[in-house]
Amino acid sequence: MLTGMRSVWASGARMRRVALTQAVEAFRALLFIILRTATLILPRSWAYGLADAVQAMLAASPVGMRARKDMRAALPGQRINDIAADWLGRPFRDHVNATRVASGLERSREWTVDMRGAPAFLNDPKQSFIIATGHFSREAMSCIYMPWILPHRLATVIAPMTQAKTPRGLRVRLQMREMIAGIRSMREGNVDIAEVAGKSFLVRLLHHLREPGGAVAIASDASWGAEKGGGLTRPFAGYASQTFALGTARLSRLSQTPIVTCVPFIVSDRHLIMEWSPVIPAPDRDDTEADVRITNEILDWMERRIGERPDQYVLWLGGDRRWSSVARCWVDADRPEASNPEVSNDVGAPSPSQSAAKIVKSAS
Secondary structure, eight states: OHHHHHHHHHHHHHHHHHHHHHHHHHHHHHHHHHHHHHHHHSOHHHHHHHHHHHHHHHHTSHHHHHHHHHHHHHSTTSOHHHHHHHHHHHHHHHHHHHHHHHTTOOOGGGSEEEEESOOGGGGOTTOOEEEEEOSBOHHHHGGGGOTTTOOSEEEEEEOOOOOOOSHHHHHHHHHHHHHHHHHHHHTTTOEEEEEOOTTHHHHHHHHHHHSTTEEEEEETTOBOOGGGOSOEEEEETTEEEEEEOOHHHHHHHHHTOOEEEEEEEEEETTEEEEEEOOOBOOOOTTOTTHHHHHHHHHHHHHHHHHHHOGGGBOBOOOSSEEEETTTTEEEETTSGGGGOTTOOTTSSOOOGGGSOOOOOOBOO
C-alpha cells in the first residue's frame, strides 16, 4: 500500500511539473504575440523598451532566480545578475528585431558591422564555402543574411518546424516563423531555407555548394540525440558531455568546400562584430575520420566565444564545467585544477563515457 501511495504521489508531482511548464510556455507565447503587435505599431525605442520590461519581469521572477543559481556554477566571479537578466531577455529583443526586419522597418545599410579575421574568399563571388555558426543572439545573426555582407548564393539550415499542438509548440512556431520571415526579407527572397529532414536536405545542400558562389550557413552546436548514432560525444561549454552531429564536417568533405566558423555579437545598438575563425580546408573525400577532427575544431573555437559572451548565447550553458575569465577556457568543475586559471581546456578533458549527456535548456 505504501508503495502504491508513493507511486501516486510521484505521478501527481510529474503532472504538476508538466502543467507548470506548459503554463510558462503559454505565457511566453502570449508575450511574443504582444511584442510582435507592439513592434508593428510603436516606435522602435518603445518596442525595445517593452522587451526590456519583459526581461526585468522575468529576472525578478522564480525563473530569474533559477537562472542566476544555475549560472553561478558555470561563471564564477562574474556579474551573474546582469548576465542572467540579459540571457532571459535575449529572445524577446531578438523577436522585436526579427519582426522589424520582416516588416521592412530595418535597413541593414544603417547598421555598423565590423569584421575580425574575415577570410579573403568572402570577396570571391565564385568561391563556395560553409559558415559554421551557433545558437547566438538572432539579432546579432542578422548580419550573416545581409546581402552586402554575404553577396553569395545563400542557403541556411534550420530545425524542422514543430507541429505539436501544445503551448510550447505554439511558442516555437511564433519565434521561428518571424525568424524565417526576417531572413527572407533581409535577402529579398534570395535564400534557400532547408529544414533538417532525412538525407534529402544533405543532397540539396551538396548541389548548392557544387555550383560556383554557393554558401551554406549551419548551426554546428545543435545537440544530436545519442540514440540516433553517428554523432560525436564530448564536453562542451559548461556540459561534461553532449552529443553533436557530424553533418557540417561531412558536408565539407563530400562537397570539397572549406569551412569557416563565424560568431556575430552585439556591441551596441545596430553595431555588430563578426568574429571569424581560421579557415578549415576540406579533407580528402574518403577521409571519414576527418569528420570528428573538424567537428572538434569547430566546437573548440565556438565554446570559447560562448565563455566570453554567455549572455548572447541562447542555449543554456550547463553547470558541470566552469569558465575561467583569466585563462579564457572551460575547466572541469570537479577537478582540483578548476580553480587554477592557467589550466587549458584542451588538456585532460573527460572522455564521453565518464558522464551522461545533459539536456540542453534554452532561454527561448
